[in-house]
Amino acid sequence: MDLLSLLDINNTLVNIPIGGGYAMSWVEGFGTIFGLLCIWFASQEKTINYVFGLLNVTLFAVIFFQIQLYGLLLLQLFFFCANIYGWYAWTKPNSSGETLEVRWLSQSKLLAISGGSIAAIALLTIYIDPFFFSLATIAVDGMNLFGAELAEPVLAPDAFPFWDSTMTVLSIVAQILMTRKYVENWMLWIVINIISIGIYATQGVFAMSVQYSILMFIAANGAREWARTAKENINNKQVEKAIA
Template structure:
């Protein structure tokens, strides 16, 4: 069995008109993603172990289905997970964990909010150009590694504003999580709700259910981290 092939079927899920073929690699990657978010909400460092597996497997999936811009984003998430693992385990001279859960100061919240708004606006306007550039860059890098990637036919984005929101906010949320800012969970709730709506509109109901679960985990993350930040 070729575990890493998206054509190695685990189960056919009878959702929607044609159902959904769930491969082994997607199933394991999804489970690791759920475990990552769950353990992160509990402030457990092991979340980064599952996070690295999750994004690595999804990078393989995106390579096979030629979503090269998404593949490049997974490389960022791998690096962010590695940094987060280091940041969460780094200790002070008194052997205490250096990072503590806290809220963003008002000034930083304003800066991140404005930067995110500008980035979303720019990406919404130029999303096809940006993703096209990412795709070409990734194809070039993959070919340099001898993987013989081909540039796919790039279609216009169906939901440019919402895709821009998910992309920008995902990057910001990941950065905030590595620094243990409570606001990261609020962003994940927003991202997951957008994902549920888009996947439902596209008829990908299995993914919609997954993101509904992620939404509840993120809401619980807001609750748990807000309590620790207030204590």
């Protein structure tokens, strides 16, 4: 089997007997596995998570291209860049020779991010159709510059504007918080996964609901692990300060 065949969404890897049955392609299967590995290694604070994250967003970009969700395809570019930045931020030592530590957001940052997220969700809920249409148009025009010869996208109403807006905004915020090693990123991923489970179950895509259920438990474990690490980091700093 050649690479192009593996990347074809019509090339079935396995038929999952859930609901009415779900044919998972090779590209979705590998993308899902890489996504699970990314989240698991991130929950363990392992930098290798970004390798799997880059593979995950790349394969899902291929999927979104084939099913003509060009707005989501363009968002994968953001997540690709965020993974590269996170890899850099997690490994680059500061002026004291120390790398980034797991920590909690300060109260002021938490309030600012919460307020900004609520405002962004409200605005995106109202303008989600033209927003993704604009992203899709930009993506198509960009690819057409390189000879893709794609048809211009058609504006289609979103079935779940509020929930899709919430997942989009929180996913961006959670990804940024993860690159800075803030514990709160896991709380956001838990919320995102719960919403995803509900939406996919409502649409009858039960295999995706199962996938996000697994991701939810990994995120919950990540929250527990990072909260413990953050507490240890605080205690270590207090000891060092007392000694000094």
